[in-house]
Each structure stands twice: as structure tokens, then as C-alpha cells.
Amino acid sequence: MVHPPVADIPPGSLPSGSVPQVDVPANGLPALAPLPPAVPRQGSVVGSAVTDAVVSGLLTGLLLLPLVGFRATESGSGPLGLTYRFGLVAVFAGIVAVLRLVLNLTVWRRGRKVKTSEGPSAFATLALKAAPALRPAFFSFAIAYPFLAILLSGGLSPSRYWVDLGIYVLTYVMLGWGLNIVVGLAGLLDLGYVAFYAVGAYTFALLSTSVPVNDFFAGHLGEGFWTAWSFWLCLPVSGILAAFWGVILGFPVLRLRGDYLAIVTLAFGEIIRLVLINWVSLTNGGAGISSIPPISFFGVPFNATDEGFAAKYGLDFDSMHRIIFLYFVILALAALTALVTIRLRQMPVGRAWEALREDEIACRSLGINTTLTKLTAFATGAMFGGFAGAFFAVRVRFVSPESFTFMESAVILAIVVLGGMGSQMGVAGAAILLIGGMEMLRNLSFLKADFLFGPDFDPSLYRMLIFGFAMVAVMVWRPRGLVSSRLPTIFLKERKAVSSALVKEGHG
Amino acid sequence: MEVFLQQLINGLTLGSIYGLIAIGYTMVFGIIGMVNFAHGDVFMVSAFIGLICVLLLTTVLGMSSIFLILAITLVVAMVFTGLVSWAIERVAYRPLRGSFRLAPMISAIGMSILLSNFVQVAQGPRNKPLPPMVPDVFVVMERNGYEVTLAYKQIIIMVVTATLLAGFWWLVQKTSLGRAQRACEQDRKMAALLGVNVDLTISLTFVIGAALAAVAGVMYLMYYGVVNFADGFVPGVKAFTAAVLGGIGSLPGAVLGGLLIGLIETLWSAYFSIEYKDVAAFSILVVTLIFLPQGLLGRPEVEKV
Numbered sequence: 001m002v003h004p005p006v007a008d009i010p011p012g013s014l015p016s017g018s019v020p021q022v023d024v025p026a027n028g029l030p031a032l033a034p035l036p037p038a039v040p041r042q043g044s045v046v047g048s049a050v051t052d053a054v055v056s057g058l059l060t061g062l063l064l065l066p067l068v069g070f071r072a073t074e075s076g077s078g079p080l081g082l083t084y085r086f087g088l089v090a091v092f093a094g095i096v097a098v099l100r101l102v103l104n105l106t107v108w109r110r111g112r113k114v115k116t117s118e119g120p121s122a123f124a125t126l127a128l129k130a131a132p133a134l135r136p137a138f139f140s141f142a143i144a145y146p147f148l149a150i151l152l153s154g155g156l157s158p159s160r161y162w163v164d165l166g167i168y169v170l171t172y173v174m175l176g177w178g179l180n181i182v183v184g185l186a187g188l189l190d191l192g193y194v195a196f197y198a199v200g201a202y203t204f205a206l207l208s209t210s211v212p213v214n215d216f217f218a219g220h221l222g223e224g225f226w227t228a229w230s231f232w233l234c235l236p237v238s239g240i241l242a243a244f245w246g247v248i249l250g251f252p253v254l255r256l257r258g259d260y261l262a263i264v265t266l267a268f269g270e271i272i273r274l275v276l277i278n279w280v281s282l283t284n285g286g287a288g289i290s291s292i293p294p295i296s297f298f299g300v301p302f303n304a305t306d307e308g309f310a311a312k313y314g315l316d317f318d319s320m321h322r323i324i325f326l327y328f329v330i331l332a333l334a335a336l337t338a339l340v341t342i343r344l345r346q347m348p349v350g351r352a353w354e355a356l357r358e359d360e361i362a363c364r365s366l367g368i369n370t371t372l373t374k375l376t377a378f379a380t381g382a383m384f385g386g387f388a389g390a391f392f393a394v395r396v397r398f399v400s401p402e403s404f405t406f407m408e409s410a411v412i413l414a415i416v417v418l419g420g421m422g423s424q425m426g427v428a429g430a431a432i433l434l435i436g437g438m439e440m441l442r443n444l445s446f447l448k449a450d451f452l453f454g455p456d457f458d459p460s461l462y463r464m465l466i467f468g469f470a471m472v473a474v475m476v477w478r479p480r481g482l483v484s485s486r487l488p489t490i491f492l493k494e495r496k497a498v499s500s501a502l503v504k505e506g507h508g
Numbered sequence: 509m510e511v512f513l514q515q516l517i518n519g520l521t522l523g524s525i526y527g528l529i530a531i532g533y534t535m536v537f538g539i540i541g542m543v544n545f546a547h548g549d550v551f552m553v554s555a556f557i558g559l560i561c562v563l564l565l566t567t568v569l570g571m572s573s574i575f576l577i578l579a580i581t582l583v584v585a586m587v588f589t590g591l592v593s594w595a596i597e598r599v600a601y602r603p604l605r606g607s608f609r610l611a612p613m614i615s616a617i618g619m620s621i622l623l624s625n626f627v628q629v630a631q632g633p634r635n636k637p638l639p640p641m642v643p644d645v646f647v648v649m650e651r652n653g654y655e656v657t658l659a660y661k662q663i664i665i666m667v668v669t670a671t672l673l674a675g676f677w678w679l680v681q682k683t684s685l686g687r688a689q690r691a692c693e694q695d696r697k698m699a700a701l702l703g704v705n706v707d708l709t710i711s712l713t714f715v716i717g718a719a720l721a722a723v724a725g726v727m728y729l730m731y732y733g734v735v736n737f738a739d740g741f742v743p744g745v746k747a748f749t750a751a752v753l754g755g756i757g758s759l760p761g762a763v764l765g766g767l768l769i770g771l772i773e774t775l776w777s778a779y780f781s782i783e784y785k786d787v788a789a790f791s792i793l794v795v796t797l798i799f800l801p802q803g804l805l806g807r808p809e810v811e812k813v
Contacts, residue, residue, distance in 0.1 A: 059595070066557045066560050067630045071630065071631055072559055072636050074634060191617075252794070253798065255801070259613060266745070267790040268794065270786070271787050274784070274790075277783075278781075407621070410617050414617075462629060465628075469618070471614065471618025472619055472622060475604060475611055475614055479611040
């Protein structure tokens, strides 16, 4: 069996999406022999670029041919028919070929100096410099956001869309920060985080709609007490229950690491969702739980009666008051998550998490109780997931297992990883970018113009497609996430950012 | 007894499909130590390619011989799925080899989302039904009015699976590619130093895994007669469970695990509750990983400093 030695394969010989590598050779191995110095001949460069473009165009065409070139179409109740879209395949193949040609002649040209950086990148240095100002700036903007929305959209009612969007994004910021404790700090890859979100949401939904609980409080503290106060009383319960489930699920999987842990947590997440679907007598199955009482201003309901929020504080009744209040509740919850994480990182348990992430064996030999450390990470992360779940239930006022699919876990994980694991501002930025960006895709109705894609084109269909693509692209481009340098929590004299190349796992 | 026998037949059929997918997981894990999260969606893509091919052969070319259609569909699905998997490895995983541990896993999750949504956009979100291809059944035994049947399609699935596994076993044990694969599995750097083309070997591992998943996809399409863009996730997780149960990295283990998972699932549905059959499969995954992490036929993992 004769194989050519690894180092003799020219970098351009395998087409289709080869990505320029800077520090790690493509096979992850040190090069065995230095490549002969490339003699730049103009003709051969252009020639090989053209060949590469043609080959990659043909490959793209071949890849897309079966599923884009043909489409199995339903015609009423009859058997499936076929429609053909070879033109579309040719267009895509052409786009790929032209892109490759342009890139080969410019960015990926052989012999071009690729800059390698030893220390933190320029972006990271900038982020480090801006870091002290970033957090206050982010929070002041977050506080001012609903008022800005009202001012810029001209009135309470027109701003509804923007405030709703803010709530939606902040929910994911909070979930990202919660998962960040487990994945970013403790280095435990959790693919079932949505289970704790579900536990929180169902805890609140079941308690607030439960007749016996309502009757109990009606008998002792007056009619209507439970409707007004249920969210505020259930919020801690949701968090505690979610943390409890975090411990229950965390305990058996403590011996597992890495990929295995990820799959087991995924299985747990799916089990919880399947139980929610099938335990109809408790959860009402797939139909979900509706008519959850709305949020109150600490006991004062948001309605048009004399007892309502507007009448009590001398305002004109507007349904937007509740939405804006919801915005500040989730902002406060997210801030709480951030604050607790920052404080915990400076305490022994937080440092133990980070040590555990970097090296579990070293951790154990230093006498750190890894079981307890992992469990606290699981429980703390789960608790914030539970809080977010309760908030989700009170905002939407309807819960069903549909909301807690694996896709949701993947989105939250993507936020944490793309943001740069462990970096709080990175996670917030990724949440705003991903969730806001996906939401913005709904607004691309100009693409429906006749000269672009026609009225049948629905941009929102492509949201998850683009999302998946972005996940792969960011991983290939910046495997350490957007904020990838590392800032130590403790330091001797001077706090210095450390390049991600020097750390084993996440970000500090 | 009759019910048990019938479920045994159904379970073995389902288990063959899981086993074929599980091989892809176990091979990739063995050689580069990553869970190829997109493998379940590669399986779903292959079922769609099979669907298109069957439609093309029946409606456009007017073929009527079922066996010829199946044979051509199998080959076409294996070739195109292998190509898809090769491209995925090239684009999404190879640049991340040597990066930190979670990077390829997350890239794979992204790829899984990308594939299922690509199929949704390209082929539409609705179930794609096919008319039953091999409707005949064969009555094995009859007692008290209960017939135990063995459908011809079940026979086809078992025969095709067994044949392919035999061929695959020969490939891994006797050919130079198989030797290179096993060498890379043991020590990638050493294999490279000895002249094994590591990149090519890894690419071919992905292609072979995808080709076996494509067989599973066509068999799934023929067995159930319907496919949907979301059908990759659950069979994918179950096949991964099978790989773990059999001992990840072990090829006979993957097949054994697949058969066991298929049997457990059908027997659970028959005797306990059909609603919780997925819960049963996922619970097996959890229990195996906790109490028997090396699986039935795998070697225990030694932690090195």
C-alpha cells in the first residue's frame, strides 16, 4: 500500500471550502518535511485557480443536484410528483465557482504572507481596553432601551414590537449567562439546558393555575391574592425546583466527561420533554397549559379597573405598561444572573469551577471536591434557567412542550459558544446578534419584490438554515468564539489578557 | 408467545436500521474521537435522496421491477450521501481538528441544524409518502387466530444489512484501507509517520459511514413508506445509544447495540406503553453511560495525565 507522505499534498488539491489554516496544519500534525519553496508563476496561479473554481462549482452542483434539482411535490392526495429546478442548481454552482475564483486570486493566493499572532489579537486588546466601560454602557443602554423605543417609534403602542423584541433578546441573554456557568466556567457541556427552563416554566404554570393552591390562599389571605401574587411567590420556587432537578440530573452524570456528558444531558432534556407530552393528567400533554395569570406590579394588577396600576399611579390605562414592566423584570433577572456569576467567580467555588474546566485531574490532586464543584455548577446554572422559565411562562401566559425542544438548547449553547465561553459580554453580544438577527430576518419583506425572489419567497423559512450555517462558519473561523482571549480572575501584579492558544478549554 | 415472536421480527428489522447508522457513529468516534452529531441528519438526507431516486425511476423512467428500483436507489443514495458526508467533513470538521475539544462537536450541531433546515427549505415541511413498495407478507405461523407475519420488506432489510455488514467487515479487516483505518485509530501521528495518508483515511471513514447510513435511509423509506425533514434526530440519537451500548469504537458492538435497541424499543411498545418508547431508549443511553461506560464490547477508557 503506497500512500503519498502527508506533507506532499499541495494545499489546494482538495477543493470545496478549504479554509486557510494559520497555526495548525490541516491534519493537526506537524509537517514532516518543509514544502519546496513555491515558485510564483503567473500563468500557473491563474490556471490552478480556474481549475479549482471549476471543480468546486461542479462539486457544488453535484451536491445540490438530488435535493435542490428535484423536488418531490404533493398534488392533492395523489402520489408524489417531481418538479425540476436545474436552473437553481446551476446558479448556486456558478456563485460558488466565482467566489472560489475570486478568493483564490486574492485572499488565498499561495505565497501570500499570513499574519500569525502570538499574543492576544487586536480585537481582544481592544475588547480588554473597552471592558471597564462596556458593562456600564451595556446596562445603561438596556435600561434606556424601552424609553428610546417609545421616543423613536413615537408613542406607547407603536413601540410594542421593539419592547417585545428587547424582552425576547434579554431572555436569551439571561439563559446564555445561566448556561455560561455550566459550560463556560465549569467546562461541562450541557445539551439539555432547556430541561431546566421547562421545569421553571411548568412549575409556575402548574402552581399558578392550580385550584387547590388558589383556594388555600383565598381562604387565608383573601380572594384574588393568588392571581396577583403568584408570579412573585412562584419565582423562587421555580428556581429552587430547577436547581433541585439540576442536582438530580447532575449526580449520575458526574463521572462522564466531554461528549458523553453532552449526549446524556441531551437525553435527559428529551426525556423531560417526552414526559411533559405524555403525562397528560398533570401537564395537559401537547395542548399545553393556558390562561396563566399575568404579571402584577407587586400585587397591583395591570388592568383598567380602579384598583389597577394605571389608576393607582394616576396614569392613563395602556396595555403597554405591563410589557414595559416585563422588560424591566427580565432585565433585573438577567442582571442578577450576571452579578451572581461575577461574585461567584471571585469566591473559592468559582475558582474551583475554572480550575476544573482547565484540568480535572490536577484539580482532584489539589484536594478540590470535584463532585461538589460540578454539582454546584449544575445547580446554579439550572436555578437561573428555572427563573427564566418562570418568566417565560408569565410573559407568554401559555406553556407547551413545543417550546422546550432540543433546538432551544442548541440555540442557547450556540450563544454561549459563539460569544466566547466564559465571557459575559461576549455572551450578551452573541445573544443580541443571533436572536436579534434571526428576528430581523422576518423583516426582509423587500426580498419579496418581483425583481428579486418574487412574492412566494418567505425569508423567515431560512432563519434556522442561516443559523446553522452561522454556527459552522463561526466555529471554523473563530473556534474560541467572538471574544476569545482570556482574562484571569486572580492575578499577581497586573491583569494581562492571555491568548486563547495558551489555554486548554474555555475562557477565563 | 405469538406476540413476542412478532415483536422479535419487528425489533430485529428496526435494529438492523439502527445498527447500520450506529456504525457511522462508532467509526468516526474511534478514529477522531468526536461525536458526529450530524450523522442522524445525514441518514435523513439519504432517505430523501432515495425518495427522489425512486420517484425518478418510477414516474419518469417508468420502471416497474421493484428489485431493480431498490438496487439502483441504494447505489445512488450511497454515492450521493457519501459525497455529502465527505463535503461535511472537509468543510466543517477538518479545519477544527486539533482545536479544542468542544469545537468540532458544536460545528457538528450546527451542521445538523443546517442539514435538516436545508431539506425543509428544499423539499418542503410536509411528510413525503410513497406507495407501499413491497406489500407482500409471509405467514410464519398461526395459532388461535393470531398470525405471525414476516413481511418481504423485512426479509429484504435483514438480508441487505447482513450482506453489507459482511462486506464491510471484510473491508475493515482485510484491505489496506481497513488497516490504515485501524492504524489511525490507534495512533494518528505514528500512522502518518509510517506513510498512511491520514486525511484521506479519515475522509473515507466518513464516506463509508455515510454510505451505510444511506442504506439505512433507503431501508427506512421502504419500511415506513414516509419520510420527513425532522426524521433524522430521533433515529440519530437512538443509533448513538446503540453505539454506546455496544461499546463506542467497537464495530460488532455497534451492530449488537443496534439490534438490542431495536428489540427493546419494540418489546417496550408491545408490553408497556408506546408513548414512552423513546423515553425507554434514552433511559438506556443514560443508564449505560453511567453504569457501563465502556459498553458491552468496548474497551475501558484509561485516563492519562
